[in-house]
Amino acid sequence: MNHPGMINTVSNINSNTFEWSEENFSKVKTIIDKYPSGKQQSAVIPVLDLAQRQNKGWLTKNIIEKVAETLSMSFIRVMEVASFYSMFNLEPVGKNFIQICRTTPCWLRGSDKLLEVAKNVTGCNLGETSKDDKFTLVEVECLGACCNAPMIQINDDYYEDLTEENFKHLLLKLKENEKISTGSQIGRQSSEPKRK
């Protein structure tokens, strides 16, 4: 599957050394303090996530090594974690990381059409990043919001009850850097029955 989070190599395109921002470094300390002393390795997942957020959504070779150093782990142990979880991207991604759910409920409710819309608007295929670095498009398995299928995730937020029209509208707004509202796109509150 073509997905920047599902590859086993780490690239070194961004060869600048990675340093923790002051704010994140204090967060790292808080995370490590949650675990007994000497068990700082347990913090590897939240610390990697923090680093990924600091670096525009993806992990470089330098970050893997920095995290390993921060947690006194070997490089390969951090790499194992980063390559295991698809949420850790090992290639550059666009500003909007679009994950389209394709598992059965969403698929039955038309996720294939959403994919076509996304491909047309962003101009990229699955696993690709658009030329203007605004979008990365990937397919994922169930994200657990089947009640409001079909749904997608962009960066940290869910967008539910999508149709070809409102999804296209959503993406065009993103392209123009306009604000969009998260959650259900038809005004549904959580998973209440759909209004007639």
Add this chain to the structure above:
Amino acid sequence: MPYITINHKEVEFENGMTVMQACELVGIEIPRFCYHDKLSIAGNCRMCLVEMEKSPKPIASCAMPAAEGMKILTNTKNVENARKGVMEFLLINHPLDCPICDQGGECDLQDQALHYGFDKSRYEENKRAVKNKHLGPLVSTIMTRCIHCTRCVRFSTEVAGVDDLGLLGRGESAEITTYLEKTIKSELSGNVIDLCPVGALTSKPYAFKARPWELNKTESIDVFDAMGSSIRIDTLGKKTLRVLPRMNEEINEEWISDKSRFAIDGLSKQRIDTPYLLKDGKLVIAEWDEVLVNITQEISKRGKENTLALSGKFTDIETLFSAKYFLQSLGSNYFDCRYDNVQFIENQRASYLFNSSIQEIDNADAILLIGTNPRWEACVLNARIRKAYINNDCKIGLIGKKLDLTYKYVHLSDSIEHINDLLNNNSPFSEVLKNSKKSLIIIGNSAINYRDGKEVLNVCSEIAKKYNVANNNFNGFNILQQDISKVGAIDIGFYNQDFAQNFDQNIKNHINKFNPVVFLLSGDEINHSILEGAFIVYLGHHGDDLAQLADIVLPSPAYTEKSSTYMNMEGRVLQTTRCYHPLGVSKEEWKIFRALSNNFSQKLKFNNLSELRNEISNLFPVFKEINNLPSSSKLEFGSSTKIEDRVLEYNIKNFYMTDVISRASITMANCSREILNKVA
């Protein structure tokens, strides 16, 4: 003790055993891939499934702790089917390339597929293909064959102590690799080849050389360090193709170092297989009779009572004994084994042995290393220290330059001077030693290869007594020897007190004074400059630097070509086995000395190897018992002198090139280039 029922039979087992271990008690062998005695339990191959009463599903016997009253069935249809299912899954992505696979014939997957494999595949999709990884000059990879048992990952993390290997990705894209495909930097990396149950990790130097069933397998002893690890040598004709470890819980467990395993290609390079004689400044091929007459004449001419014999790294007991008695029959007492100037105290066995025994390291909770780099001087022993560090939370202190030992330690000082502080209770390690229940002191060659070596030994002995490292029941005072020849040489008295303390200077004086005949018993590590003026007779198997300086070169067999007696660092008598006949016209050293003694009409009293060995064990009863650990020697020396400041430099500069065989080996040259970045 609790009972478990296996196949309707009650079996008594020890608490803490797994179901698989309990099954092994009654001789039921459970198929497995990921489980290994010496590694942590992973439980991911699922091949060891057995049926347990009250469990709806079969259980993985390697990971299930045995419990009182458990009822296990290992031979039912259900178990058979479960294992067949697992095997079918394993074979889905495993290539059918056994005919071109080096593991063929000794492959766990192949063997078990014979029992549990399906005769045809139901899988019509494409098999997955995985890119091969570069892991260095020793381990070759064909990663498509990998079944993800993770034995290699667990070995390198747990035993070797280098976090290099890992399993990246997951599911179908899981692959074993090192971080960015860098070389595995471990001296034990070759063991992953034995551990790999399939042909994913195989030996690079042995690639496509032979099939296991055509090899001659000889059980022998490793000579590259002083441990005397148990090995099996696989040969084809007069070629040593590979060396594998043999199980020996008391010495090497199941591991051997990369040098023991891979330096063997040096056995077929630069070999001396015929006598040479120096004529007009050039070594020319000569006949045995001619060179022996020549040596006899030189000995008589230069004064036979001054004749000198110096031993080297690989010199066996038979050689040392015959050389010693030959020289004594000439009226000379000038022989020595201290080419490296490592000191000991005469008639005190405890001053040159690894007294506690190697196995006792497992139980230690504090270890003080003085002037030793066990990682390079005895890699497998270092793995044991690491084991104690992990299992017993053993505290380790080091006196000597800082280095990576694969475990954490307290660095006490660069200088040997620190042992004064230890004796006076002024060291950070004093408390650790005081509070420990079983502690060891391990002294390396680098601490005692100086003129104050004996004083260092005495002070260390005082420390051992003071902190109860040695008492009436246990002696934790250990010397880590580097040469397999050393302990035996000292035991049969192959030394002369005139040469103590400053070997180089004393030998030089002797040679300057008498210009005698010097027998070098494969003593390649001797400082060349001290030999000036002597008539050098070199006995050895490799044309290293020293052979070129010799006046006469006599070919002798390497350790694979003769049956020799050695004594390892613990004082355990070990015997190697001959795998094939010596190359060319080389002769065992004792035969050479016997022939020479004939020329002086003082014939040595033995005619064959067994007579020689009888003679040795008559004079030195310690050599009677083979493979037994000698009863521990008491610490009966010690005095407190002030030791002067001296920075401890480790004497091994390149692990992969320490002796004639490894220096001649191309594989070892590749290793030192790629792993240590050293050009040979």
